[in-house]
Amino acid sequence: MSEKRDYYEVLGVNKNSSADEIKKAYRKKAMQYHPDKNPGDNAAEEKFKEANEAYEILSDPEKKAGYDQFGHAGTDASAGGGGYSYSGGGGRGGFEDIFSDIFSSFGGGGGFGGGQRTRQRSNRGSDMKISLTLTFNEAVFGVEKKIKIKRKEECPVCGGSGAQKGSDVKTCDQCGGAGQVYVRQQTPFGTIQQVQECDKCHGEGTIIERPCDKCHGTGLENKERTINIKIPAGVDNGSILPLRGEGNIGPNHGSTGDLYVYITVREDTIFKRNGDDVYYDLPITYAQAAMGDNIVVPTIDTKIKLKVPEGTQNGKVFRLKGKGIPNVNGHGRGDQYITIKVEVPRKLTHEQKQILQQFAQVTGMDSHPEGKRFWARVRVEEKEKGPKKSV
Known part of the structure; x- marks a missing residue:
């Protein structure tokens, strides 16, 4: 054919x-x-x-x-x-x-x-x-459902x-x-x-x-029926699944219409989806960002070790290729993106404050090149503007 x-x-x-x-x-x-x-x-x-x-x-x-x-x-x-x-x-x-x-x-x-x-x-x-609500995992990996x-x-x-x-x-x-x-x-x-x-x-x-x-x-x-629906892996919120021949039958021994299943996917507490890619924010401590660490992180189907190099900055994005959502057409999988969020302590003990003060004295300004460049630009701009005039 x-x-x-x-x-x-x-x-x-x-x-x-x-x-x-x-x-x-x-x-x-x-x-x-x-x-x-x-x-x-x-x-x-x-x-x-x-x-x-x-x-x-x-x-x-x-x-x-x-x-x-x-x-x-x-x-x-x-x-x-x-x-x-x-x-x-x-x-x-x-x-x-x-x-x-x-x-x-x-x-x-x-x-x-x-x-x-x-x-x-x-x-x-x-x-x-009809409408059908799925969990995040059901939409990602596919599922079979019985509906009335x-x-x-x-x-x-x-x-x-x-x-x-x-x-x-x-x-x-x-x-x-x-x-x-x-x-x-x-x-x-x-x-x-x-x-x-x-x-x-x-x-x-x-x-x-x-x-x-x-x-x-x-x-x-009118007849009530229970039918099985096979949801393919990778469907997304707003997808429509047509089931051919599962609608109303026509008069005079006519053919049957179709049944359209409108899919809604509930949001996940960790992962955010964009197409076949998934995203989430990974909180780490200041010490982990500064000294580096190997952190066990979740993917949609397993856990892996992520190497966070020393000096990692807040907002740094790591890409895990092929760890995203299966494409509904069978064209591989998307990627997973992890955004680093460095947590700054809100309350410090007396001992913690002393340690940080010692750290600040040891490091000095030279250990912060971005800050050093910023204040250098400020001084240049002030010099170009000249001294402030008294009113």
Whole structure:
């Protein structure tokens, strides 16, 4: 099986293209490769399908965000949960409006196309959204969770038909099962023909003589389910995990929508996260900073010895390469950054004060080059300004 092409390449746009630009590019491709314009051309048909697939993802903000971050893995329904995405809402991306325009250009009206094409009703179920809170460690290393959801499933009594047992579901005699009818109106400019939803079957194409007592003819019921979610290592606060086919089922034995899990990550008491990197402040004593020390420090998954050289200054940052958070796409790990915070004692004993005074007398000014340079600059500036004038 050949590898899928980049969706932006398929439509001839880029990641910064607006929704209108993506829609315009798709319309152009659909018009170019539509089977009605290329009868018997298998290559054109494949390109038409490819454009449809690309537009379905890029026209949906939620799916587009998942694709931008994770590529095809963020949209693949076979990926054991379907990849991972950020932000946005569901929807069909305006397909019906675009196809209506395309079909009209081939000589037809509305959604029928050429006067012969009946509208294919979308029976896809609606998407669902839930929130899930993780600890810092669960987000960093991944975890499996069981969650309870309530979703629409087929009614067990009527099997999703919406009709009582022994009752017929008949094709609507007004629209012939299309769910749509032509309506002609006389105007000063002539007769205008439009397509409208059939008012007899309400667009379903069928009529139920005796509705099911349990579901009242909808063919659906609300059901509580417990499902397993596998959270990948490296997800972050604000991530969205799409579970393909775990949403509501559509009417008339339609397909199921998706379930989007919005992830919130609680802050850790030690580590701060920025992308795949982690940060924290390491407090050390004045003596450790001055004389150096080997300090055992925590990382997100173990403890290591950090060599603090003598003379380490407050604010010094140490980098531990590859000790950060696993990348959610499997591209290695981030780094860990440790910032030194030298603690100055707030209260000193009489003995401690004497020792520090002795230390100050021994070291003198020469042991503090930064201070020496600072006061030298002060003296130069005062000399340049000249003596103060008395008022």
